[in-house]
Structure formats: structure tokens, C-alpha cells
Amino acid sequence: MKTPLPLRAIAAAVCILALPVSLPAAASAPAAKAQPAAAAAVRRYELNTNIVDGKMVYVDAKGQVNPTLVAKTGDTVEIVLSSGEGAEHDMVIPQLNVASSKFSNSSGKVTVRFKVTRAGSFVYYCSIPGHRQIGMEGKLEVTGPALAEAPAPAPATDKSDAALALYTPAPSPMRGPDPSAVSVAANPASVPAAIGQRAPQLLKYRMETVELPGKLDDGTSFTYWTFNRQVPGPMLRARVGDTVELTLFNARDSKMIHSIDLHAVTGGHGGGEHTQVAPGQEKTITFKALHPGLYVYHCATPLVPQHIAAGMYGMILVEPEGGLSKVDREYYVMQGEMYTGRPHGAPVHQEPSLEKMSNELPDYYVFNGEVGALSKTHKLQAKVGETVRIYFGVGGPNKISSFHIIGEVFDKVYSEGSLSSIKHDVQTTLVAPGGATIVELKMEHPGSYLLVDHALSRAGKGAVGVLEVTGDAVPGVYHAGAHPAGQSH
Ligand SMILES: [Cu+2]
The missing domain is CATH 2.60.40.420 (Cupredoxins -  blue copper proteins)
Known part of the structure; x- marks a missing residue:
């Protein structure tokens, strides 16, 4: 609606009168x-x-x-x-x-x-x-x-945009994979010896946080942040009632502060409160393992999901009194997802993408830190007739795993890493970020069994492992083709 002219003139006059008198000067x-x-x-x-x-x-x-x-x-x-x-x-x-x-x-x-x-x-x-x-x-x-003489605001841009342009790191120039990149994949067979029958005692652990270029995939590298140069970090093993003295040393050439929060620890943010360690320094915490179970640990230095996505997670097993039952083989596997500046498979040194991390849109899903860690570098091995136990955890930082082994059924699952109850005959088990599970399976038939997250699009992004089972087939378990003639059911 058009304002009548006299009113607009009055409004203009009021505006002029309202101007500070000092303005002309x-x-x-x-x-x-x-x-x-x-x-x-x-x-x-x-x-x-x-x-x-x-x-x-x-x-x-x-x-x-x-x-x-x-x-x-x-x-x-x-x-x-x-x-x-x-x-x-x-x-x-x-x-x-x-x-x-x-x-x-x-x-x-x-x-x-x-x-x-x-x-x-x-x-x-x-x-x-x-x-x-x-x-x-x-x-x-x-x-x-x-x-x-205040500088005029940058033309045609909002001031905050101009500021952002200044302090947001420019996207790093694309560079090829780092030739010095090494494999950071933890060997899944590196599981500490079973505790067995013994009284509680004092255990001393020392871990080092290391930032290093690692092989993310064939032809792709990434700057990992690690515990002990491996992903996941070393598996720790204790007995309920043990006192654990843990020293965290941050490598001299680190750029970041690092720390550790163990989910098995009661108090002090799981240790995160008292282990913020600057490069070249170390800090120690002591805790009692009060609860049996399988627990995730991770770096707890902000931006925490960034430190986790870069590889800073692992697990500690707290065995119950008398220990766990004996099995033939034990393996240590962790899943994590990674957020990179370039798409999956780019033949470059990948930089972390905090934006994708914030939006929870990973480019990679990995078992033991890198694509191929458990399908090429370190396959899991077993023989027909053996019982295999897998300590499986999710570092995350954000994604749940639907852990499954193609062609097998878990005979036992200790859901959520709790040793207080056992589920039998499970096909797929959910594992939360910052959570764990223990699965046991008796191998009844030879072959290549695939470890996957049954959100199967993730297999294409790296989350595939292999459990290679050798030995003779047990008649009647499985074979290709029709039922042999003449045999009854
Ligand atoms: Cu860290």
C-alpha cells in the first residue's frame, strides 16, 4: 500500500530532526x-x-x-x-x-x-x-x-565471510600418497595371554601416542593418530580386582595433545581428565578394574571425534575371577569409520574432513585401521574343529556396526561386552560406537568366511575381513549340489 505523500514527508522530517547534531561536522x-x-x-x-x-x-x-x-x-x-x-x-x-x-x-x-x-x-x-x-x-x-582510516569492509561480502576466508585453513593442495606411509593395521592375532587362575595384582602399562603417515588403502595414505603406531591401539588385558598403572607418553614430534579415556575406568573421565599429555611428555593414572567385561578406550582430547576418526581407539579386557573359558584362537578386531577430504579411493594423501565428520558422512569403513587390513595384510586363521573367539569393538566415532560373519553363526555372543550373560546362536550383533562384543564360533567347515558390517554398503568402503578356515569338511555340514543319492535325511 502506498503511503500518502504528506505522511512520508513528515516521517522524513522526523528522521532529519533525530540525527545527531554533530553529524555535519x-x-x-x-x-x-x-x-x-x-x-x-x-x-x-x-x-x-x-x-x-x-x-x-x-x-x-x-x-x-x-x-x-x-x-x-x-x-x-x-x-x-x-x-x-x-x-x-x-x-x-x-x-x-x-x-x-x-x-x-x-x-x-x-x-x-x-x-x-x-x-x-x-x-x-x-x-x-x-x-x-x-x-x-x-x-x-x-x-x-x-x-x-578504518579499512572499508570487503566489497560485496559479508564481514564474517571475509573473516572466515582468512582463518579457515585453505583446502590443502592435492598431493599424492605419502611414500613414507606404513601399515598401521594392528595384527588381530596380537592378543595378550589369558589371565587364568590368579589373584588380583598390580599391572603396569605404558603406551605412546604417535602421529604418522599410514597406508589407508592401496595408493592412498592418511596421517593417523595412534596408540603405539597401530590401529586399534594395543589390547590390554587384566583381571577384575587388578590395579592398573597406566602411563601415556606423547611422542616428541606430535603436533597434538593426546589422552586416554578407558571405559573400564571408574572416575576421572575414565582417565581423560588426568592424561592430557603434551608432545614429549607423559602422565600416569592408576585405577582398579572393578567390572569384568570388554571395554573400549579412546583419546579424549578435543576434537574427540577427530582424534578417534584418526585411529585413536583400542580395547581393554577385564577377565572375571577364574578367567574366561579356554578357546583355540583369540582375535582382536575393531571397526572405525573415516572422513576424508577426497572421495573413497582417491590416489592421494587424504586429509581429514571435519565437515563430513560433523555430518556423519564417512568415506571409509575399516577393520583394524585400513582397507584390506584383515582381508590382505592379516587374515584371521583357524582349522576345522577349532573354536575361535573374537574381541570386537567399535571405535567409531559415530557409526554402529551390525557385526556378522558370512557363512557362520555365532555360537556365543557376550552382548555389549558384558560377561554376565551369554546369548547363543546369533547371526548379527549390534555394536555401538564406544562399545564392544565378544563372539565365539566353532569352525565346522573349511572356507573363507567374511567378517562384515551387515550394513553392506560399508563393505564397499573397506569393512571386510577374512577368516580363513582350513581342514577337512565334516560330512553332512555343507556341500555344493543336490543331496547325495541314496542317503537318508
Ligand atoms: Cu588424541
């Missing part, structure tokens, strides 16, 4: 002259990063955590940044289009310099995924009038 005189440059100064801050009370923080020379930085409009702010604990960090102030380069033990100090031209309260933080959430943020308070 301010508009005609350059603000730079009104605010002499003599007031400007260089504000220099030196910030170190560190871990304080389990949080990642910036610390100034006086020990102040995440100090509020102050400046006046016209000042040049200079922030000298260094990694106190050695891990990789940066500092960004998106509202001011400020982003430092990354710094760590190896880079030494970096400096970010910028001029502040408008007043306000601006947040600074570390843009490494997860670091802001675990404490790395503070404020820069700028007082004083706005300066005319």
Missing part, C-alpha cells in the same frame, strides 16, 4: 585529525599456550590465563605467540580479520601484528578444531572512537 572533518596519531601506541603481548587444570589456555607473562588484552583505537597490537606445552595452535580474531600462522614446538615463536581502528570487545581463540571448546579463548577490549 563529523562528516566534513576527517576523523583522523580529530584523533591525533600521537595517542597511538604499540601494545605488545606475549602469550604462551599451556594446559592448566586439564584445559588448554593462553597464558601471559604474569601467569594470567586467557588474559583480557586491551588497546585503544589507533594502537598497533603485537601478539607474540609460542607453544608452552609444544602442541600446535594458532590465534584468530575473526571480527578483526586477524589470524596468526600456526605455531608449535618446532615453529618457535610467531608474531601477529595489526592495527585496531574500531572499539569493541573482540574474542580471540585458537582455530585448531576443539581447542576453543576446551578453553583457548579470551578477549581483546578496544576503547576509543572509531577511526576514519
Whole structure:
């Protein structure tokens, strides 16, 4: 509806009257002259990063955590940044289009310099995924009038977009697979000896977190974050009532802080609260194994799903008093899914995709860390007549497994890794992320049995293992073709 002209004229007049009286003067005189440059100064801050009370923080020379930085409009702010604990960090102030380069033990100090031209309260933080959430943020308070020489906002873009463009890491250039990549697949036969009959005792474990280029698939590599250079990390084995002293050492050349949260542990976030370890350092926790069962452990350093998707998970078995029943063979298998910048199968060094991880759209599903780990590198082996036990867990970080072995039925399943009850004759068992199961099967017929997640599209993304069974067929169990003539049922 068109506003009648007299009304629009009145509205315009009211607007003009409402304008601040100083406007004409301010508009005609350059603000730079009104605010002499003599007031400007260089504000220099030196910030170190560190871990304080389990949080990642910036610390100034006086020990102040995440100090509020102050400046006046016209000042040049200079922030000298260094990694106190050695891990990789940066500092960004998106509202001011400020982003430092990354710094760590190896880079030494970096400096970010910028001029502040408008007043306000601006947040600074570390843009490494997860670091802001675990404490790395503070404020820069700028007082004083706005300066005319403030840079004009980038044309045709929203200011926040311009800031994002600055501090979001540019997509890494595509590079071929890393020739130094090694296999990180844990050998599924590497299972510690059974506990058997013994009294509770003190067990000491030492594990190392290592970041290394690994073979994700033929012709594709990935920078894995691992426990002991393998995925999953080593299987730990204890007895209920044991006291476990666990030391976690983070390799000197790590860029990240790492930690461990064991689901078998009661208290201290499963250990995650007291094992945040900077590169080159170590921390120890001691816990009592109160509950028997099979439990997942994983890194609990933000961004936790990123650390898990990069390979940081494993399992600890807590045997009941008297131990588990004897079987002929035991295997250790874990499923995880991976989120990569390029599609499945790209002949490149894959970078993690945090966006796909956030949307839970994996490119790879793997058993023991890499495509082919259990179908080429380390096949499971058994003989007809033997009973096989598989300790199976899901690192995730996000996806449930519908664990199944093609051509077999699980004689026993300890659902959810609980030893308190056994299910018999199970075809497929659900295993939650951060959950586990124990399955047992007696091999009655030779052949190649495939381990899969029965959400079968995932087999095409890597989740296939092989259990190779040798020996003579037991008559009557299975054969190709019609029933032999003359035999009765
Ligand atoms: Cu980690």
C-alpha cells in the first residue's frame, strides 16, 4: 500500500530532526585529525599456550590465563605467540580479520601484528578444531572512537565471510600418497595371554601416542593418530580386582595433545581428565578394574571425534575371577569409520574432513585401521574343529556396526561386552560406537568366511575381513549340489 505523500514527508522530517547534531561536522572533518596519531601506541603481548587444570589456555607473562588484552583505537597490537606445552595452535580474531600462522614446538615463536581502528570487545581463540571448546579463548577490549582510516569492509561480502576466508585453513593442495606411509593395521592375532587362575595384582602399562603417515588403502595414505603406531591401539588385558598403572607418553614430534579415556575406568573421565599429555611428555593414572567385561578406550582430547576418526581407539579386557573359558584362537578386531577430504579411493594423501565428520558422512569403513587390513595384510586363521573367539569393538566415532560373519553363526555372543550373560546362536550383533562384543564360533567347515558390517554398503568402503578356515569338511555340514543319492535325511 502506498503511503500518502504528506505522511512520508513528515516521517522524513522526523528522521532529519533525530540525527545527531554533530553529524555535519563529523562528516566534513576527517576523523583522523580529530584523533591525533600521537595517542597511538604499540601494545605488545606475549602469550604462551599451556594446559592448566586439564584445559588448554593462553597464558601471559604474569601467569594470567586467557588474559583480557586491551588497546585503544589507533594502537598497533603485537601478539607474540609460542607453544608452552609444544602442541600446535594458532590465534584468530575473526571480527578483526586477524589470524596468526600456526605455531608449535618446532615453529618457535610467531608474531601477529595489526592495527585496531574500531572499539569493541573482540574474542580471540585458537582455530585448531576443539581447542576453543576446551578453553583457548579470551578477549581483546578496544576503547576509543572509531577511526576514519578504518579499512572499508570487503566489497560485496559479508564481514564474517571475509573473516572466515582468512582463518579457515585453505583446502590443502592435492598431493599424492605419502611414500613414507606404513601399515598401521594392528595384527588381530596380537592378543595378550589369558589371565587364568590368579589373584588380583598390580599391572603396569605404558603406551605412546604417535602421529604418522599410514597406508589407508592401496595408493592412498592418511596421517593417523595412534596408540603405539597401530590401529586399534594395543589390547590390554587384566583381571577384575587388578590395579592398573597406566602411563601415556606423547611422542616428541606430535603436533597434538593426546589422552586416554578407558571405559573400564571408574572416575576421572575414565582417565581423560588426568592424561592430557603434551608432545614429549607423559602422565600416569592408576585405577582398579572393578567390572569384568570388554571395554573400549579412546583419546579424549578435543576434537574427540577427530582424534578417534584418526585411529585413536583400542580395547581393554577385564577377565572375571577364574578367567574366561579356554578357546583355540583369540582375535582382536575393531571397526572405525573415516572422513576424508577426497572421495573413497582417491590416489592421494587424504586429509581429514571435519565437515563430513560433523555430518556423519564417512568415506571409509575399516577393520583394524585400513582397507584390506584383515582381508590382505592379516587374515584371521583357524582349522576345522577349532573354536575361535573374537574381541570386537567399535571405535567409531559415530557409526554402529551390525557385526556378522558370512557363512557362520555365532555360537556365543557376550552382548555389549558384558560377561554376565551369554546369548547363543546369533547371526548379527549390534555394536555401538564406544562399545564392544565378544563372539565365539566353532569352525565346522573349511572356507573363507567374511567378517562384515551387515550394513553392506560399508563393505564397499573397506569393512571386510577374512577368516580363513582350513581342514577337512565334516560330512553332512555343507556341500555344493543336490543331496547325495541314496542317503537318508
Ligand atoms: Cu588424541
